Amino acid sequence: MIRTDRIFGVVVILVALAFIASAYNLPAGNMFDKLGPKVFPIIVGIGMAASAAAMIVRPDAEPDWPAMKSLAALVFATVVMIAYAYMLRPFGFLVPTAIVAAILSYQIDPKPARAALIGVGLSAGLYVVFKYALGLGLVALPRALMG
Structure with missing residues (x-):
């Protein structure tokens, strides 16, 4: 059973959701920067969640853990x-x-x-x-x- 990647993927999705939620607490942009500072962390969080979802759907073989x-x-x-x-x-x-x-x-x-x-x-x-x-x-x- 391939569990390691799936467990890690779920953890990363939870972290990504927390990252996205914390981005909404950033102040709004000014009139010169309509998007504000929220956009970049949200994009990073979406990328993290998408990568983690790919790990859950298509995990690698179970790794050999160190001693x-x-x-x-x-x-x-x-x-x-x-x-x-x-x-x-x-x-x-x-x-x-x-x-x-x-x-x-x-x-x-x-x-x-x-x-x-x-x-x-x-x-x-x-x-x-x-x-x-x-x-x-x-x-x-x-x-x-x-x-």
Whole structure:
């Protein structure tokens, strides 16, 4: 029985309907833009729903799922990224990014010294790009340390 694509298709249709419904909460356009900002999300939602319906009607063969060890690694990486989102505000950008990049790097290639160097290097490099090249208002370190 081919269930995976059909279950995923139903989930995507529900997300697409929520996406379309949320688009109706956007403000109306002005006199220069008659369509307003609602149209693009609605078109994307319709495309999502149509693609999902195609998955339900014509599913592929049942896939070979990865081993439990791989799924556990994916869950762990997801938990680390969620924790990262919560660590950014109180601890600044550099420290949480270095820690998370090191953890994820270690998960890819379990060499502690290399993972630590990659974490620190990626943190510093991304900070420079985001802060100075893209002009984002990042806080480097915790505000308590910055004064």
